[in-house]
Amino acid sequence: MPEQTRVAVLAEYRDARAKRDYQRALDIVLGAIDHDDEHPDDPPLMDEIRGLHLPAAA
Incomplete structure (x- = not known):
């Protein structure tokens, strides 16, 4: 998976969690x-x- 696509998937996941869209x-x-x-x-x-x-580790 290209790095740009990987970053987009992670951003979409964080956005879904932030919106409490647990199905997404x-x-x-x-x-x-x-x-x-x-x-x-x-x-x-x-x-x-x-x-x-x-x-995050300190």
């Missing part, structure tokens, strides 16, 4: 899981989505 957020997560399964050599998109919920 779930659709994005399921799409990320499918993408990771279909492209095992790419960096995992789900790792980046999970990372959005972790506090």
Whole structure:
């Protein structure tokens, strides 16, 4: 997945969560899981989505 597309997916996920559109957020997560399964050599998109919920290290 091109970096620009990856950034757009993450931004769309953050926007869906901010708007409390959990169905859209779930659709994005399921799409990320499918993408990771279909492209095992790419960096995992789900790792980046999970990372959005972790506090930043100081």
